[in-house]
Amino acid sequence: AQWGGLEPFTLDRLRVTFDKAINVNTFTSGDIVSFVGPGGSISTSYQITAVSGGGNKVFDIVFGVQRG
Numbered sequence: 001a002q003w004g005g006l007e008p009f010t011l012d013r014l015r016v017t018f019d020k021a022i023n024v025n026t027f028t029s030g031d032i033v034s035f036v037g038p039g040g041s042i043s044t045s046y047q048i049t050a051v052s053g054g055g056n057k058v059f060d061i062v063f064g065v066q067r068g
Contacts, residue, residue: 011037011066021056037066 002015027048035042043064051058
């Protein structure tokens with residue numbers, strides 16, 4: 001996985017890569033058990049999008065900004 005944030009020293013997204021294609025209509029925030037950041041649990045209101053050109057193997061998961 002790769003991580004990043006829009007501001008310095010923040011985290012608000014992960015890019016995950018699977019070894020085979022995932023059905024984009026069935027990969028939802030309900031499939032994520034939990035994320036834990038520096039302030040504790042991260043909200044379950046994730047935005048999940050398939051990355052263009054990723055063959056439905058690469059997804060961006062965006063969530064509330066985390067600061068450490």
